Amino acid sequence: MKKFFRVLLLLASAVSLSACGNLKNSSLANNSKTTSSTKTKTYQTTETGNGGYTVLLKDGHYVISPIAGLTATTNDNSVDTREFERGLIQISKSQYSTSSYVFQEGQYLSTSTVNDWLARKAPSNKTGLNPALGSKKQYNPYYLEEILEQDYLTGSGSSYRLGGMSIGLAMNSVDYYQKVKDGPEYQEDISRSDQKDYGQQIADQIVARLRKQKDLRDIPLTIGLFSKTSKDSLVGGTYFLYGTAAANSSKITSWKPVSQQTEVLPTVGNAKAINSSDASSFNSFKEAIQNYFPNISGVTATLRYENGKLAQENIAVTTQFYGYEQVQSFTRLALSTAKKYLPSSVPLEIKIGSVNNVQALIAKETADSDYQVHIYGGE
Amino acid sequence: MKKFFRVLLLLASAVSLSACGNLKNSSLANNSKTTSSTKTKTYQTTETGNGGYTVLLKDGHYVISPIAGLTATTNDNSVDTREFERGLIQISKSQYSTSSYVFQEGQYLSTSTVNDWLARKAPSNKTGLNPALGSKKQYNPYYLEEILEQDYLTGSGSSYRLGGMSIGLAMNSVDYYQKVKDGPEYQEDISRSDQKDYGQQIADQIVARLRKQKDLRDIPLTIGLFSKTSKDSLVGGTYFLYGTAAANSSKITSWKPVSQQTEVLPTVGNAKAINSSDASSFNSFKEAIQNYFPNISGVTATLRYENGKLAQENIAVTTQFYGYEQVQSFTRLALSTAKKYLPSSVPLEIKIGSVNNVQALIAKETADSDYQVHIYGGE
Numbered sequence: 001m002k003k004f005f006r007v008l009l010l011l012a013s014a015v016s017l018s019a020c021g022n023l024k025n026s027s028l029a030n031n032s033k034t035t036s037s038t039k040t041k042t043y044q045t046t047e048t049g050n051g052g053y054t055v056l057l058k059d060g061h062y063v064i065s066p067i068a069g070l071t072a073t074t075n076d077n078s079v080d081t082r083e084f085e086r087g088l089i090q091i092s093k094s095q096y097s098t099s100s101y102v103f104q105e106g107q108y109l110s111t112s113t114v115n116d117w118l119a120r121k122a123p124s125n126k127t128g129l130n131p132a133l134g135s136k137k138q139y140n141p142y143y144l145e146e147i148l149e150q151d152y153l154t155g156s157g158s159s160y161r162l163g164g165m166s167i168g169l170a171m172n173s174v175d176y177y178q179k180v181k182d183g184p185e186y187q188e189d190i191s192r193s194d195q196k197d198y199g200q201q202i203a204d205q206i207v208a209r210l211r212k213q214k215d216l217r218d219i220p221l222t223i224g225l226f227s228k229t230s231k232d233s234l235v236g237g238t239y240f241l242y243g244t245a246a247a248n249s250s251k252i253t254s255w256k257p258v259s260q261q262t263e264v265l266p267t268v269g270n271a272k273a274i275n276s277s278d279a280s281s282f283n284s285f286k287e288a289i290q291n292y293f294p295n296i297s298g299v300t301a302t303l304r305y306e307n308g309k310l311a312q313e314n315i316a317v318t319t320q321f322y323g324y325e326q327v328q329s330f331t332r333l334a335l336s337t338a339k340k341y342l343p344s345s346v347p348l349e350i351k352i353g354s355v356n357n358v359q360a361l362i363a364k365e366t367a368d369s370d371y372q373v374h375i376y377g378g379e
Numbered sequence: 380m381k382k383f384f385r386v387l388l389l390l391a392s393a394v395s396l397s398a399c400g401n402l403k404n405s406s407l408a409n410n411s412k413t414t415s416s417t418k419t420k421t422y423q424t425t426e427t428g429n430g431g432y433t434v435l436l437k438d439g440h441y442v443i444s445p446i447a448g449l450t451a452t453t454n455d456n457s458v459d460t461r462e463f464e465r466g467l468i469q470i471s472k473s474q475y476s477t478s479s480y481v482f483q484e485g486q487y488l489s490t491s492t493v494n495d496w497l498a499r500k501a502p503s504n505k506t507g508l509n510p511a512l513g514s515k516k517q518y519n520p521y522y523l524e525e526i527l528e529q530d531y532l533t534g535s536g537s538s539y540r541l542g543g544m545s546i547g548l549a550m551n552s553v554d555y556y557q558k559v560k561d562g563p564e565y566q567e568d569i570s571r572s573d574q575k576d577y578g579q580q581i582a583d584q585i586v587a588r589l590r591k592q593k594d595l596r597d598i599p600l601t602i603g604l605f606s607k608t609s610k611d612s613l614v615g616g617t618y619f620l621y622g623t624a625a626a627n628s629s630k631i632t633s634w635k636p637v638s639q640q641t642e643v644l645p646t647v648g649n650a651k652a653i654n655s656s657d658a659s660s661f662n663s664f665k666e667a668i669q670n671y672f673p674n675i676s677g678v679t680a681t682l683r684y685e686n687g688k689l690a691q692e693n694i695a696v697t698t699q700f701y702g703y704e705q706v707q708s709f710t711r712l713a714l715s716t717a718k719k720y721l722p723s724s725v726p727l728e729i730k731i732g733s734v735n736n737v738q739a740l741i742a743k744e745t746a747d748s749d750y751q752v753h754i755y756g757g758e
Contacts, residue, residue, distance in 0.1 A: 328434075
């Protein structure tokens with residue numbers, strides 16, 4: 001019913017779009033003309049900067065995957081969400097080059113299919129990819145929490161065809177459960193080795209199932225295994241393994257490790273930082289700005305390491321400022337302090353504010369300067 | 380009592396600062412050494428970019444004015460706050476050049492003095508600058524809502540002296556009142572001409588009072604008259620008049636108009652935009668991005684005009700995005716759409732997000748790029 005409504009909405013917007021045709025060619029590469037048929041389909045693409053994918057729009061709209069956000073349990077930690085998607089795009093780049101392929105959110109897996117797959121296997125749900133509940137003595141956890149599909153297409157003009165697909169499997173590192181309804185909550189830790197074993201098993205089953213769809217027979221299928229964090233984690237999970245089933249193959253023959261780590265600074269308790277020099281430069285920055293300004297309630301950083309190397313540092317400074325000149329003056333101080341203490345050759349974001357919810361910024365600072373674009377969290 | 384506590388806090392932080400002396404010289408121009416006396420005072424300054432003032436720090440801290448935020452009534456509209464401060468700094472620049480003077484939030488007017496000044500004149504409050512309540516037939520509104528002090532200092536090293544002062548007077552354009560306690564609310568509109576007459580009267584009284592303080596006898600005193608908005612306004616108020624009493628003079632002899640206007644687009648009802656071409660370019664931008672993306676719940680712009688010319692355009696795009704690639708892709712679309720439709724020679728901010736509370740951003744977009752700084756709302 002929901003899906004039917006979505007289709008209706010899409011049709012409605014296609015109609016409303018044709019009423020303002022001058023916008024259609026605006027800033028998008030409009031690659032096709034509609035022909036006079038009942039099924040009009042136009043494709044446009046949006047450029048993406050900094051080595052990202054061009055995104056395919058359909059009938060003038062960004063297309064959302066119907067399975068986005070479906071989860072097996074209700075224990076989802078939202079800090080995982082962004083990295084689950086971003087990480088799979090990064091993995092895909094090694095398989096589907098950004099110059100030959102365009103991106104679209106997954107359109108082949110439906111809500112009902114994925115809901116069945118995420119549920120436990122049962123006589124009434126033969127396609128369930130999570131194990132049956134088990135016995136009183138032996139509880140079987142939910143291993144698979146979430147499935148993400150990304151489509152990579154080739155083509156131009158009015159003709160695009162699927163050239164490859166990536167599937168992300170979010171594997172729980174902790175499963176939370178109750179023995180009786182409304183009873184106390186128990187938790188079952190899932191080792192990396194179990195995440196790996198179950199993840200690879202599930203991956204092979206998914207590849208076999210996808211091969212039954214005609215459109216998916218002769219394309220490469222890439223599957224990434226993502227380790228979700230616990231409910232209380234401050235840092236999001238990371239991918240730890242990926243592999244590709246070549247076109248027409250029903251199996252992933254070789255898996256490659258993904259070496260990625262994230263951490264939040266300052267560390268909690270006696271936890272050791274991944275890199276002590278990065279931790280100490282952050283600490284100097286933090287102390288300097290906290291000593292010179294009142295009303296700074298927190299300075300934290302999220303660092304991402306790839307293959308042991310710092311790849312991105314995002315700092316959040318939480319303030320209770322209200323004055324215009326105070327913000328101006330503090331920002332300049334933070335800038336010069338950052339130049340002095342923080343690593344000079346790493347993408348860096350310093351977000352100054354009271355809450356975490358601006359996602360992107362485009363600005364022209366002065367009348368003569370060019371636009372600058374910033375995506376929160378880095379690219 | 381509150382102030383005593385503040386002083387204690389300042390002393391405490393001066394002590395804690397001396398324990399980490401290596402930070403003191405960090406990114407600040409530390410102009411003096413403390414000498415061994417009970418009263419240690421060190422000054423530092425922070426650079427400010429884009430033609431702003433250098434800010435004087437005292438004992439390593441940004442100094443806040445004790446009268447910031449005091450109001451005569453409880454009907455304050457917070458959209459006025461930023462412009463009340465920013466506008467007075469702009470006015471001050473014509474009087475106190477940014478190359479010779481440094482900025483400090485006002486330190487000469489105390490909380491108790493200003494509370495008395497903002498209250499109604501009464502036998503028990505002879506210094507009240509708002510009129511007595513009046514009779515049943517003739518209600519006298521609160522004309523003066525808020526007072527802002529800014530100090531402009533000259534000097535270097537350990538010696539700074541006050542070189543000029545600016546005072547902002549926020550004059551109500553509407554006063555809200557009740558005839559009986561908990562009764563219905565009435566409102567009294569105050570014409571621009573009344574704002575001007577009362578504002579100028581009050582300004583002269585304030586100049587005369589300030590001249591009685593020894594430090595304030597022989598410096599120029601600049602007073603700006605600010606018109607506050609109604610409680611429901613979406614745009615902040617603006618300054619409409621300013622004048623300076625020369626050193627040793629007890630009167631402002633010539634007042635100069637400030638021609639500034641602000642508006643929010645799209646306009647409400649049949650209201651006419653200040654400049655139809657700016658309104659139409661914004662509208663094209665808005666339609667283009669709303670047609671191509673779902674989940675955009677609002678696109679609004681705040682435009683500021685100075686002497687009839689567009690000086691700043693700030694656009695807020697409210698989204699319900701969650702996906703990584705959706706934000707990336709939308710931001711690129713917004714960028715190219717902005718380049719196509721929006722004015723090319725005006726400082727511009729496009730804030731994309733779900734709420735309005737990040738105040739500033741510093742970012743290095745890639746490993747090789749320089750830092751870029753953005754202050755929300757423009758400079």
